[in-house]
Amino acid sequence: MDIKTFSQITSNLPANIAVLMRGPTGVGKSHLSRAVADELSLPFIDVRGSTMDESQVSGIPDFETSKSTGVATFCLPSWYVRACREPVVLMLDELNRSMPQVMQSFFQIVLDRELGNNVEGETLKLHPETRVFAAVNWGSEYDVNDMDPALLRRFWVVDLEPTVNDWIDWANQNGIDPVLVDFIRQHPEHFRPDVSSVDPGTVVPTPASWHRLNDSLVHMSMAPSDIAGSRTDIFYSLSSGFVGTEASIAFTEFVARYERVISAEDVLDGKISESKAKELPASEALSVVDKLIENSKDNNWNEKQAKNAANFARARGGEQIVYLWTGVSKTQVLPNIQALHSEIGNEVVDLVRKARGLGK
Numbered sequence: 001m002d003i004k005t006f007s008q009i010t011s012n013l014p015a016n017i018a019v020l021m022r023g024p025t026g027v028g029k030s031h032l033s034r035a036v037a038d039e040l041s042l043p044f045i046d047v048r049g050s051t052m053d054e055s056q057v058s059g060i061p062d063f064e065t066s067k068s069t070g071v072a073t074f075c076l077p078s079w080y081v082r083a084c085r086e087p088v089v090l091m092l093d094e095l096n097r098s099m100p101q102v103m104q105s106f107f108q109i110v111l112d113r114e115l116g117n118n119v120e121g122e123t124l125k126l127h128p129e130t131r132v133f134a135a136v137n138w139g140s141e142y143d144v145n146d147m148d149p150a151l152l153r154r155f156w157v158v159d160l161e162p163t164v165n166d167w168i169d170w171a172n173q174n175g176i177d178p179v180l181v182d183f184i185r186q187h188p189e190h191f192r193p194d195v196s197s198v199d200p201g202t203v204v205p206t207p208a209s210w211h212r213l214n215d216s217l218v219h220m221s222m223a224p225s226d227i228a229g230s231r232t233d234i235f236y237s238l239s240s241g242f243v244g245t246e247a248s249i250a251f252t253e254f255v256a257r258y259e260r261v262i263s264a265e266d267v268l269d270g271k272i273s274e275s276k277a278k279e280l281p282a283s284e285a286l287s288v289v290d291k292l293i294e295n296s297k298d299n300n301w302n303e304k305q306a307k308n309a310a311n312f313a314r315a316r317g318g319e320q321i322v323y324l325w326t327g328v329s330k331t332q333v334l335p336n337i338q339a340l341h342s343e344i345g346n347e348v349v350d351l352v353r354k355a356r357g358l359g360k
Contacts, residue, residue: 001158001159001160001161002161002162002163002166003028003032003160003162003163003166003167003170004166004169006021006032006158006160007032007035007036007039009156009158010032010036010133010156011036011039011040013131013156015087015128015129015130015131016113016128017156018110018131018132018133018134018154018155018156019033019131019132019133019134019155019156019158020095020133020134020135020136020152020155020156020157020158021033021133021134021135021136021158021160022135022136022157022158022159022160023135023137023159023160023161023162024137024192024206028160028162028167028170028207028208028211029093029135029160030046030091030093030135031208031211032160033089033091033133033135034046034089034091036089036131036133037088037089040089040131042087042088042089042129042131043082043086043088043089044088044089044091045079045082045083045088045089045090045091046091046093047079047090047091047092047093048093048094049092049093049094049095049097049098049102049103049106050093050094050097050098052098052099052102053099053101053102054099054101054102054105056077056102057077057080057101057102057105057106057115058074058076058101058105058115058116059074059075059076059077059115059116060074060075061073061074061075062074062075065119069119071119071121073116073117073118073119074116074117076115076116076124080109080115080124081124083126083127083130084124084125084126084127084130085127086127086130087127087128087129087130087131088127088130088131089130089131089133090109090126090130090131090132090133091133091134091135092106092109092110092132092133092134092135093134093135094135094136094137095134095135095136096136096137097136097137106134107154109126109132110132110134110154110155111154113125113126113130113132114126134155162192162207164184164185164188164191167184167191167207167210168181168184168185168290171184172294176210176211176214177214177217177218177223177224177225178225179223179224179225179228179254179255179258179261180210180213180214180217180224180251182254182258182261182287182291183224183250183251183254183255184210185286185287185290186254186283186284186287187250187254187283190205190243190246190247190250190251191205191207191210192204192205192206192207193205202244203240203241203242203243203244203245204243204244204247205242205243205244205247209242209243210242210243212242213238213239213242213243216238216242217235217238220238222234222235222238224255224258227255228255228258229256229257229258230255230256231252231255231256235252235255236248236249236252239251239252261284261287262280262284262288262291263291264288264291264292264294264295265295267288267291267292267308267309267312268292268295268301268305268308268309269305269308270304270308272308272312274311274315277311277312277315277316278315278316280316285316285320286320286323288312289312289313289316289320289323289324289327290327292309292312292324292327292328293324293327293328293330293331296327296328296331296333296336297331297333299336300333300335300336301335301336301339301340302339303339303342305339306336306339306340306342306343307343309324309340309343310324310340310343310344313344314344314347318347318351321344321347321348321351322348322351322352324340324344325340325341325344325345325348328340
């Protein structure tokens with residue numbers, strides 16, 4: 001399932017339906033559950049089962065209460081108590097790498113939405129609006145426990161397959177450097193390669209590792225946008241530790257020559273001639289159209305800018321005219337839609353009719 005569909009479903013599920021996300025490490029499972037929490041304006045609590053023992057889930061004996069009442073009770077962990085007192089998104093991470101005792105406590109949380117007991121023998125129940133998410137690293141490269149079939153049946157289960165477009169949409173909204181985003185757009189083979197084809201222990205790129213690389217580069221004053229057109233050894237060395245050798249070589253070279261890459265502003269300002277647009281490799285041209293669509297979300301184009309955008313797509317041929325029109329239409333920015341319609345509206349209609357075998 002792609003990320004857009006996942007987000008649409010999970011934010012609208014009943015609060016008592018637990019969600020199980022399965023997928024390779026680094027695809028962004030924890031980040032996705034945090035995004036749902038943000039969308040629902042709920043606190044996010046991340047609990048990593050692989051690092052916990054039984055006492056950190058089911059609690060420790062409350063000896064003081066036991067002395068005064070003669071009843072054995074347990075002090076439950078703060079993260080669980082908070083999820084009972086107020087609505088939160090509770091993330092049970094690395095579920096199938098947890099010890100069996102921890103998994104059994106997680107089982108009770110998912111199955112019955114309760115843990116522990118008070119002096120009356122009553123359990124402490126999750127808040128009715130608390131949502132439970134869980135994640136497992138799914139794949140033969142991991143040493144994990146088998147999921148209990150009874151536990152698995154209690155979830156809405158989803159196998160996550162984030163696409164490049166999913167990640168690009170997220171990256172554009174979350175401050176990822178635009179040069180890095182351009183690299184992924186133009187070189188999707190380095191986004192998330194098939195880990196089954198590499199030797200165990202080999203560093204390979206994942207959506208999460210590209211995110212960490214971006215944050216590290218920015219922190220070290222080496223944001224790709226700031227050093228574009230130059231080349232440094234430390235840039236490659238840092239990148240290789242996050243995304244591996246092959247991706248780092250390609251990314252370093254991409255940044256070093258980035259001064260030749262066309263921006264949306266170049267097109268809108270009329271700086272790109274028809275001949276130059278026609279000479280672009282297909283992947284780079286599509287990247288430019290994507291930039292135009294992204295630019296149109298936050299800016300109102302004047303007639304000249306809309307004309308320049310249309311001329312660029314027109315120079316690339318019919319498919320990219322339709323692609324530009326479809327992308328700008330989805331932004332729902334009416335001034336840009338109207339301006340672009342006056343330029344290529346009729347052409348789009350003709351192209352669609354021809355594609356359907358209807359002629360003009």
